[in-house]
Amino acid sequence: MPEDGKQLVLSARAELITATDPYYRGIDADVSLPHWITVRPLASTSPGGPHIADLAGGRGWLTFTFTRRHADLQITVTDAFWA
Structure with missing residues (x-):
């Protein structure tokens, strides 16, 4: 993946x-994120499951899940793409 x-x-x-x-x-649950990230569930029927973060107006994306831990959440990125 390129450095940028x-x-x-x-x-x-x-x-x-x-x-x-x-x-x-x-609605608008991701308004606190920077303008270059939008987040949506991978499947609308599973809002607690995997999510997609679209980056830089569609130049790339991350597919990720959250795993609850004792004190805090852990993010697991399962797929990353950059064009």
Whole structure:
């Protein structure tokens, strides 16, 4: 992955892990994220399951899930793409 894509992916991961509502439920639930990230569930029937974060107006994306841990959430990126 090119360096600019890698930096954007790392920045997106940091934003996602510190989100107030990591499952992004409801309308405009991702308004606290930077303008270059939009988040949606992978399947609308599974809002607590995998999510997709579109990066930089569609130049790339991350598919990720959250795993609850004792003290905090853990993000697991299962797929990353950069064009």
